[in-house]
Amino acid sequence: MYLVKKNKQGKWIVIAKGNKRASKAFDSKLDAIAYATKKSRDEDTSFRVEDSESSSSKTKLWVLLIVILLVALAVLIFLFATGKIKFQFPKEEVYTIEFVDNGHGTAPTEIKEVNTLPDPLPVLENVEGWEFKGWYFDEGFEKEAKPGDPISKDTKLFAKWLEIKPSVVEEGELAIHFLELGNYYAGDCVYIKAGDIDILIDAGSRAASSTTIHNYIKEYCTDGKLEYVIATHAHEDHISGFVGTNSNPGIFDLYECEVIIDYAFKNTSSQISSSYETKRDHEVTLGAKHYTAKDCVEGTNGATSKYTLTDSINFEILKQKYYYEKSSDENNYSVCMMLNYGDNHFLFTGDLEKEGEESLVEMNTLPHCKVFKGGHHGSKTSSNEVLLSKITPEVVCVCCCAGSSEYTDNVDNMFPTQDFITRIAKYTNRVYVTSLAKYTIASKNGKEYPKVNGFESMNGNIVVTLDNDGNVVTMCSNNDTILKETEWFNSTITLDGEERKMRIWPSDGK
Numbered sequence: 001m002y003l004v005k006k007n008k009q010g011k012w013i014v015i016a017k018g019n020k021r022a023s024k025a026f027d028s029k030l031d032a033i034a035y036a037t038k039k040s041r042d043e044d045t046s047f048r049v050e051d052s053e054s055s056s057s058k059t060k061l062w063v064l065l066i067v068i069l070l071v072a073l074a075v076l077i078f079l080f081a082t083g084k085i086k087f088q089f090p091k092e093e094v095y096t097i098e099f100v101d102n103g104h105g106t107a108p109t110e111i112k113e114v115n116t117l118p119d120p121l122p123v124l125e126n127v128e129g130w131e132f133k134g135w136y137f138d139e140g141f142e143k144e145a146k147p148g149d150p151i152s153k154d155t156k157l158f159a160k161w162l163e164i165k166p167s168v169v170e171e172g173e174l175a176i177h178f179l180e181l182g183n184y185y186a187g188d189c190v191y192i193k194a195g196d197i198d199i200l201i202d203a204g205s206r207a208a209s210s211t212t213i214h215n216y217i218k219e220y221c222t223d224g225k226l227e228y229v230i231a232t233h234a235h236e237d238h239i240s241g242f243v244g245t246n247s248n249p250g251i252f253d254l255y256e257c258e259v260i261i262d263y264a265f266k267n268t269s270s271q272i273s274s275s276y277e278t279k280r281d282h283e284v285t286l287g288a289k290h291y292t293a294k295d296c297v298e299g300t301n302g303a304t305s306k307y308t309l310t311d312s313i314n315f316e317i318l319k320q321k322y323y324y325e326k327s328s329d330e331n332n333y334s335v336c337m338m339l340n341y342g343d344n345h346f347l348f349t350g351d352l353e354k355e356g357e358e359s360l361v362e363m364n365t366l367p368h369c370k371v372f373k374g375g376h377h378g379s380k381t382s383s384n385e386v387l388l389s390k391i392t393p394e395v396v397c398v399c400c401c402a403g404s405s406e407y408t409d410n411v412d413n414m415f416p417t418q419d420f421i422t423r424i425a426k427y428t429n430r431v432y433v434t435s436l437a438k439y440t441i442a443s444k445n446g447k448e449y450p451k452v453n454g455f456e457s458m459n460g461n462i463v464v465t466l467d468n469d470g471n472v473v474t475m476c477s478n479n480d481t482i483l484k485e486t487e488w489f490n491s492t493i494t495l496d497g498e499e500r501k502m503r504i505w506p507s508d509g510k
Contacts, residue, residue: 002036002047004029014039014047096154104130104161117157119147120208123182123248124159126215131477133160133457144438144454162457162477174313174341176371177220178397178462180434180477181205182212184455186377186400186407186415187237190348191217192339195310199228201337201348203241203251204399207272210244214254216461226255228307228315231262231280232334232350234273243275252279257288259307263333264294264323293335294323315339320352321359331376332356338366344470345369347391351376357387366390370472371464374398374424378416378433388427395430395472397462401455402488403502404437409449411493411502416483418503425509431483432459432474441495448495458486484509 001017012032013022016039023039026032036047094113101107105124124132135145135157145157177191187205191198191213198221203213229251231239244250251257260280266273284290291303296317299305306316318336327333334350347369352360353376360366372393375382377400400415412418416433424431436458442451460478467473474480483489484505491502 001045002039003050004032004036004047005050093152095151097151098154098156099135100156100158102159102161105132105159107159115151117145117147117149117151120245120247121145121147121157123208123211123215125211126219130161130163132215133162136160146454162460173465174339175220175463175465176339176346177216178373178399178432178434178464179213179216180457180461181209181241181399183209184401184404184406184435184437184452185237186404187240188232188350188373188377188399189213189241190373190399191220193220194313194339194341197227197309197313198225199230199309199315200226200251201230202232202238202350204235204237205240206236207240207243207245207250208248210241210250210254211248213241213251214249221255224255225258226251227258229257229260230335230337230348231260231276232348233263233330234266234268234270234276234333235330235351236270236272238350239276240272243272243279250279252283256286257283260284260288260290261296261303261317261335262290262292263335264292265326265333267326267328267330292323293317297323313339313341318360319363320356321363322356327355329353329355331382336360338369341466344466345391346371347393348373349375349382349387351379351382353381354384354386357382357384361386361390369393370466370470371395371397374416374420374431378420380413380417380419383420383423385423388423392427393424394428395432395464395474396424396428397464398431398433398483400433401435401437401452402433402458403439403450404452404455405439405449406452409444409447409451411450411495411500414450416503421483421503422506422509425484425506427510429482429484429505429510430472430474432462432476432480433483433486434459434462436488450493450495458488 003015007013011025012029013025014032014036015022024035040047094115097111099107104127108122121135126132137143137145139158141160175193179189181187181189181204183206185205188202189204190201242251244253295301295303296305297319306314308314316338318338320336322332331351331353332355334352337348339346345367369391372391374396378398398416403414408414435455437452438454439450439452441448457478459476463475465473489503492499
């Protein structure tokens with residue numbers, strides 16, 4: 001192998017591979033190549049020409065190009081800095097949202113320069129005879145507008161209203177209202193009217209629900225005073241409405257509260273529970289009396305276990321062991337209350353779980369109950385046989401959004417769960433549910449499930465009272481269909497190619 005190259009003296013030399021000295025030097029490149037060609041043939045090898053001039057020329061060309069680019073960049077920076085040129089980036093498109101009230105209430109001011117719907121969307125106050133049910137993109141109310149939905153043009157949103165049926169409740173009677181809360185999250189809020197006395201048990205499910213709650217109960221609580229407030233435990237879906245938001249004042253802001261009864265313990269350190277306690281304590285500075293459930297059952301700090309509402313109506317804070325000892329489950333701290341109307345009884349247990357229900361049965365003599373608020377939104381872990389066998393309920397009202405994937409993608413465990421239904425069916429078929437989830441089929445971990453994306457009324461706001469014979473009368477704002485006869489309960493859903501029913505009523509059920 002030979003190398004032909006130019007040395008420092010300008011001669012073209014031929015060097016054999018491995019040698020430091022040239023075999024021969026030439027004045028001409030061609031002569032050197034000719035010599036290398038001959039030597040390669042004679043020795044059956046090859047040769048290579050190293051053209052240092054070509055390599056140097058390429059290097060010089062790259063250097064020149066880099067210099068030109070740096071000069072051009074410097075000129076651009078100078079022109080930009082002196083304002084001689086300006087860079088203009090494409091502007092994000094923004095639009096205007098107009099709200100149409102459809103003849104009821106007062107439409108909010110239009111919102112300008114946005115490309116998504118606000119979160120939260122404005123909530124209109126109910127007007128006499130009409131209840132606000134949300135915003136829609138069309139006048140036919142087929143496409144519901146949800147917070148955060150993107151928009152690509154100037155948009156009108158139309159308010160949907162539901163005509164409210166005349167109330168069957170006459171002044172002076174007992175009426176219990178299980179409220180919808182304006183979203184697809186599970187949550188409790190029960191309003192009780194006993195003569196002139198107003199009671200509120202819980203205020204879920206989100207802080208903005210306070211406006212929905214207020215719009216409803218102000219039709220009944222006309223003096224702005226809640227004589228009794230019970231906050232069962234420190235979870236958001238039971239207390240956030242007491243707190244509210246900057247644009248949705250909380251129940252503690254909107255009403256004078258005379259007596260507040262709440263949990264003896266909590267595990268959570270959530271911001272909402274701290275905010276609840278701050279606002280509760282402010283109510284106390286304004287004159288409210290505050291007792292824990294433990295205070296009530298022990299009769300300490302001015303509390304009592306039984307409160308008289310009218311000559312024939314009272315309520316009692318029931319005993320259970322988690323007023324005295326800690327539980328790993330926040331739900332077990334729930335305040336439990338029995339409402340008594342003569343010999344008729346109505347039970348409220350918050351989100352009490354099985355261990356709490358067992359202690360409730362052990363520590364109290366529980367009677368047959370006309371109405372039971374389904375424990376923990378109809379979960380599989382509450383409303384157990386140990387409790388149901390004692391109270392044998394005639395009517396069960398469940399505060400939840402049926403079929404919502406809020407907590408699980410397992411269809412059987414979505415509220416109200418199949419286990420809950422199987423246990424309740426032994427005692428009654430008069431089961432009512434406030435709200436119903438809208439959904440789309442989505443996939444998670446390779447499995448399909450119905451993913452919640454909105455809500456509508458199932459029974460709606462549920463009102464229960466008694467007729468002159470002591471029978472439970474129900475009146476619901478949407479319809480009075482019992483759960484097992486609803487379209488949702490009997491519908492089928494196809495997931496991963498397999499068809500199944502949403503829920504099954506047991507063959508030996510009522």
